Amino acid sequence: MYSQGLTDAKGQQEPAELLAAFQAKIDREEKIEPRDWMPDAYRKTLIRQMSQHAHSEIVGQLPEGNWITRAPTLNRKMILLAKVQDEAGHGLYIYSATETLGVTRDQLTDELLSGKAKYSSIFNYPTPSWADMGAIGWLVDGAAIMNQVPLCRASYGPYARSMVRICKEESFHQRQGYEIMTVLARGSKAQKDMAQRALNRTWWPALMMFGPSDKDSTHSAQSMKWKIKRFSNDELRQKFIDATVPQAEHLGLTIPDPELKLNPETGHYDHGPIDWDEFIQVLKGNGPCNKERLQARIDAHDKGAWVREAANVYQQKQQKREVA
Amino acid sequence: MAEMKLYEVFIRAKSGLNHRHVGSLHASDAQMALLNARDVYTRRKEGVSIWVIEAEKITASNPEQEHEWFDPAEDKVYRYPTFYPLDKEVENM
Numbered sequence: 485m486y487s488q489g490l491t492d493a494k495g496q497q498e499p500a501e502l503l504a505a506f507q508a509k510i511d512r513e514e515k516i517e518p519r520d521w522m523p524d525a526y527r528k529t530l531i532r533q534m535s536q537h538a539h540s541e542i543v544g545q546l547p548e549g550n551w552i553t554r555a556p557t558l559n560r561k562m563i564l565l566a567k568v569q570d571e572a573g574h575g576l577y578i579y580s581a582t583e584t585l586g587v588t589r590d591q592l593t594d595e596l597l598s599g600k601a602k603y604s605s606i607f608n609y610p611t612p613s614w615a616d617m618g619a620i621g622w623l624v625d626g627a628a629i630m631n632q633v634p635l636c637r638a639s640y641g642p643y644a645r646s647m648v649r650i651c652k653e654e655s656f657h658q659r660q661g662y663e664i665m666t667v668l669a670r671g672s673k674a675q676k677d678m679a680q681r682a683l684n685r686t687w688w689p690a691l692m693m694f695g696p697s698d699k700d701s702t703h704s705a706q707s708m709k710w711k712i713k714r715f716s717n718d719e720l721r722q723k724f725i726d727a728t729v730p731q732a733e734h735l736g737l738t739i740p741d742p743e744l745k746l747n748p749e750t751g752h753y754d755h756g757p758i759d760w761d762e763f764i765q766v767l768k769g770n771g772p773c774n775k776e777r778l779q780a781r782i783d784a785h786d787k788g789a790w791v792r793e794a795a796n797v798y799q800q801k802q803q804k805r806e807v808a
Numbered sequence: 809m810a811e812m813k814l815y816e817v818f819i820r821a822k823s824g825l826n827h828r829h830v831g832s833l834h835a836s837d838a839q840m841a842l843l844n845a846r847d848v849y850t851r852r853k854e855g856v857s858i859w860v861i862e863a864e865k866i867t868a869s870n871p872e873q874e875h876e877w878f879d880p881a882e883d884k885v886y887r888y889p890t891f892y893p894l895d896k897e898v899e900n901m
Contacts, residue, residue, distance in 0.1 A: 519871045566851075573848050580832040583814070589834055590811045646831070653852070795836035796812070802837060 498523055510711050515641040518584035526710055527585050529703065530640055533712065534582040539596045540604035541575035546777050547611040548620060556614055563660050564617065570657065574650045581642035597782050605763060606689050608771030615668055615675075615682035621661015623683075623690040623728065629654050630724045631694065634714035643712075662731065669735040676736075683732065684740040691755075692763045694721040700760075725753050814863040815841035817848075819855035827859050835860075 502521055509516070516522055545568045552568065555561035579589060595601035606624050611617065632654065635647040668679035695701060695717040707713040715723075725744075732739050743756030765771065812834040818827040830849050835841035841860040850858070869877055885891050894901055 517871065519868070521872065570851070573851060576833060576848050577831055583832070588811055649830075792812070792836075795840060796810075799836040799840075 507709075510639050513711075515644065516639050517641045525706075529707060529710070529712065530643065531582060531585050531587050533703075533707075534578055534585075534643055535587070535592050535595065536602050536604075538575050538578035538582060538592065539601050540607065541571050541578060542596070543603045543607045543777050543781065544624075545571045545575075546780050547607055547609070547773075548617060550611055551614065551617050554614070555617075560617075560664075567621070567657050567660065570653050574653070577646040577649055578643075581646045584642045593785070597778070597785060599769070599778055602767065604693060605766040605771065606693050608766050608774045608777060609685065609689050610772050613678050613682060615665070615678040616685065618661050618664030618668060618679065619682035619686040621657050621659075622665055622731070623661070623686050624693065625654055625657040625661060626728060627690050627693045627724050629658060630720050630727075634720075635712075637711075637714060639711040665735055665737070669737055679735070680737055683737050687740050688758065688762075689766075691721055691725070691758055692760075692766075694718075694724070696760065696763070697758070722752055725755055729753050812836050813841075815845070815860045816863050816866065817841075817845040818859040818861075819845075819849060820857040821854060822856055827857065830854075832863060838862075 503523060506516075506521065506523060506526075516526075548564060548571075549568050552561060552564050555564050579592060582592060583589060592601070596603070606627075611620065629651065632647050632651050636644055636651055638644045638647065665679050665683075668675045670676075698704060698716045698718045701717050704713060704716055708716070729739060729744065729746075741756045744753055746752075747754045766774070769775075813836070814832055815835055815838070816832050817830050819830050820827045833841060833844050833848055835844055838860060842858060845858050845860055849855070881887075889901075
């Protein structure tokens with residue numbers, strides 16, 4: 485297909501030699517860097533995927549930020565603050581990597597706040613109990629790690645490098661979540677029930693984080709060819725299930741899937757059907773917290789406007805002083 | 809309101825090592841860039857020193873001319889020690 489050339493954003497044919505050289509470079513496992521020539525479609529795919537990823541980190545602060553003031557101990561509060569601060573940092577790493585593709589931060593922010601951009605569907609679910617902080621760290625950050633580890637080898641250099649930093653920091657997130665679940669699962673009956681209910685709430689949405697099933701995934705084949713993706717959605721989902729089920733069993737918690745069982749022939753866990761209608765609804769904006777999450781971001785942006793304004797005025801004042 | 813300036817961030821992980829590019833961020837001035845770089849890029853003792861520089865002040869070579877630009881280094885094999893054969897008896901030098 486590359487010999488035919490692709491059409492870029494301006495409707496111009498991209499030269500077949502350039503396309504072939506580009507793919508050859510990727511096939512040799514060489515990284516693509518910001519100012520290298522790249523097909524328009526590659527750039528667009530990256531901007532879409534990376535900005536969604538960055539937005540997810542930013543919106544991902546909200547369900548947990550919700551519990552900072554109500555964390556059960558000072559220790560838990562400090563840990564949660566550090567985790568939420570990390571998420572902000574992760575958002576910034578990826579935003580800055582996305583900007584190397586020629587899109588501005590303002591554009592990215594506008595797309596999020598106007599509701600045009602998507603972010604991970606998982607953050608549109610509520611976190612009604614403290615145990616949800618455990619379930620999120622353990623399962624949501626766990627699923628994110630499964631996704632992000634292969635992205636450390638993505639063909640686009642700035643994206644891959646931001647993922648290396650993020651993965652280093654992310655394992656603390658998963659462990660602290662599992663530790664919250666461990667303490668609850670070994671506590672009173674009420675505490676164990678609370679942990680179980682959080683697992684029930686989070687399990688299916690966590691599985692949906694890997695995206696649509698391979699047969700329905702629209703972007704996968706091209707992304708694999710470009711080595712942005714290394715594993716398919718279903719492969720990563722299966723890895724996550726295989727890793728997580730024994731962890732739940734260890735705590736005496738039950739995965740809320742009656743069809744889940746180890747398949748002795750494949751060595752993998754078979755699981756029940758995922759409710760993709762729910763996934764699509766949440767993506768469309770009809771999840772339990774979509775409106776609340778977006779509004780929280782809009783409010784934060786608006787309420788922070790004076791800080792940005794003051795910083796700019798201060799800079800101008802300093803500059804004048806230097807000149808004088 | 810115009811977007812704040814883009815700064816590139818360089819960090820020295822520990823003394824004895826070079827400053828290394830780690831990413832970028834937006835800030836209204838260099839001081840703010842430095843403070844933000846500390847909070848964004850050194851939350852886990854990643855550095856002992858930070859440089860920030862406005863991205864637009866960096867002059868870069870053109871990747872599309874990579875081959876021609878670095879070509880003078882390619883055909884000067886005599887710059888490498890392996891260009892000079894040594895008698896076996898001398899062994900290492």
